[in-house]
Amino acid sequence: MAIREAAVIDWTGRFDSLVANESSLGARELDELGQAAWFTGRHDVCERAWERAFRRFLDDGSGSDAVRCAFWLGFTLGEHGDAVKAGGWMATLLDLGERFAGDPRTDAVTALCRAQAVYLRGDVAESAALYRAAGRAASGVDADVEVLAVMGEGRALMRAGRIDDGVACMDRVMLMIATGHVSDRGAGPAYCAVIASLLARGDIERARVWTRDLGDWCDAQRGLEPFRGECTLHTATVMQFGGEWTAALDAADGVCRTEERTDTLGNAWYRLGELHRVTGRAEPALHAYRRAAALGREVQPGLALVHRDAGELDTAWAGLVRAHSTAREPAVRAELLFAAVLVSLDRRRAADAADAAAELRGFAAGDLLYLRALSSHADGLVALAEGADADAQTLLRGAWSAWRRLDAPYEAALTRVAIGRTARAAGDEEGAQLEFDAARTVLEGLGAVPDLVRLERIAANAGAAPAPTAGLSPREREVLDLVAHGCSNRRIAERLFLSERTVARHVGNILAKLGVPSRSAATAYAFEHGLVSPS
Structure with a gap:
């Protein structure tokens, strides 16, 4: 219609x-x-x-x-x-x-x-x-x-x-x-x-x-103000899902700057936080989540996933548990549960991950492809963690097919990373690397830095001996570890009790010693050569 x-x-x-x-x-x-x-x-x-x-x-x-x-x-x-x-x-x-x-x-x-x-x-x-x-x-x-x-x-x-x-x-x-x-x-x-x-x-x-039809309606109302913010925000949400992250970020930022209604403004700040998070901009993401929370908007699971990217798994888990107790809307609960699966597996709490996946399965019993894809993805990750590689392969392939039908490139790429892990578990390293390469292409195109970091860690040959430290000092190794986990210079300074100027000098020395042009390149090098901690 x-x-x-x-x-x-x-x-x-x-x-x-x-x-x-x-x-x-x-x-x-x-x-x-x-x-x-x-x-x-x-x-x-x-x-x-x-x-x-x-x-x-x-x-x-x-x-x-x-x-x-x-x-x-x-x-x-x-x-x-x-x-x-x-x-x-x-x-x-x-x-x-x-x-x-x-x-x-x-x-x-x-x-x-x-x-x-x-x-x-x-x-x-x-x-x-x-x-x-x-x-x-x-x-x-x-x-x-x-x-x-x-x-x-x-x-x-x-x-x-x-x-x-x-x-x-x-x-x-x-x-x-x-x-x-x-x-x-x-x-x-x-x-x-x-x-x-x-x-x-x-x-x-x-x-x-x-959302497309709402956009057409808004465009036909010259001078329209009351629904422009909500229309733009709905469009940004759909664009993010479809992989149009730059356009979505611009749209959400515009709503944050111009919207007056509290609910819409809170949702806009959360959406902006999500777009900063998936692209690895932790500090802007945290700022956006704080603005959303001040307006009364729930900021989970986004905030928990920022903590997950930084390796702060206990903090991430506590936020998810608190939000889960009050969430009512099906999509919100499903996304909280999927995040709980991710964080539980990172914490090596397989039982917690299985419980969250089982609850998510209940939401996926209907006809909504999005919830079914999310559930199959979660079940596949749990099966992989439990060593049920054949079951994991079937579930993850089903999830990947659903994400493709939904035109969701980010979720499809993350699923391919997991499929690659199942191939590796079955002894097919070549097949694993093909899956990793396909996922890497999509994630690089999107600019999904935290997930690229995780991918490089997974894709690296676990049996290879670590490379030499490239002459990095112990303090530079500490700084590199935090850079690789998405921390800004300010956050590194706070955690290591240094000045930002000192941190900037360390970062410059690290890039020179590794022979790389940027922080993201240093991150990829560090994970590839085992120079940083795994979480």
Whole structure:
């Protein structure tokens, strides 16, 4: 299913035209000004215009239009974090709902607000039923209210664990938008909520389709502000999964610099941290995770994986255990469990890894290819650690095939590294090196420095004698070890109680003695020749 071709709307031009004559506008023109101001991010004008439209509609005796203005005022203020004003307008709306009861449009909006209040109270089962009733009341009466009600029902069902029913609601939402039954005012919030729900579920395939269509919709709204940040962030998430890391980093960084809404901003900082992490920029990653955490965003498993790259395995494990106790969304729990498998195996705790893989298997029982691939990958790693090489080979080949179907080059490359290990365990060193070479090509193209470091350690011939130390002093060996594990000069200085200037001098001497041009080249040389510790 694809969205209808979006008509281009010049919200900036419409806003400029209406605001120039604001003092003489009637109720419906004021409502239109409020909408144009909302789309272009002029929050003060939006609130002022909708307040005036609300009072003008009341004076004109148009109760249903007044109720609708109150709804959008409350919705918009709530989106911008003004809970007090938002609550006041919702209370006003409910009072008017009683006053104008019997009008179909008023009854539909009132029902939607009651459902939303119950959802925010935490009673997701009851709210799902109320949302369903609101959707039925709005059917044929108000398409915007209907789509928001169906969206709310889907979100509540998914939170209640009724995943398939919730996804069915989300598909209805997208069908309503695609067939042109919903205005742009209702389409934006619905798009963003549906895609967020799909990503939280781990439905990468659907999310990729709807993210593309959301981008087309955003591009058709000239001057658009409210959904631009979320649209860009969803796109960055999908781009990272597809291996477009540079473009994804630029997109996430842009959202971090311009977004105002707390939830979106927290998610953007986490995404930026993830992109820094996979490319080996530990300090920027830690900074981004700290910013995300300050905004209330959970920063696991990303933070744990930064600690894993630095060899701080106990710290990584503690963070994963803490986050696992509170995680609810399927994709988040699955990613935490996969990270737990990686960290457990690095800690040589095979039983912990097996437990995490078994729990992950439960999430993969459905039809989502992403979760099945993640589970097969985890099971294959555990089987490899337990010496079940044939089982590991089968599981990892299945995971690799799934990652390829999902167009996920990074995950596919990591799986090939594990497949190479199974070949080596079977005595096929040539086959192992072929797998390592294929993975290396992809990881180098992506710039996945920490994983390249791990790959070089694995690919090196374990039986070869270490090369001479190239004249490195004991202190230079210490510095090289930390460089190879992704530490910045500042972090090395802190750990060795040196100044950054002294560390920089050591790094320069190391590069000269090894005859290599860069830190990454020194890292590869060090692992290849056994000059650094394995973890």
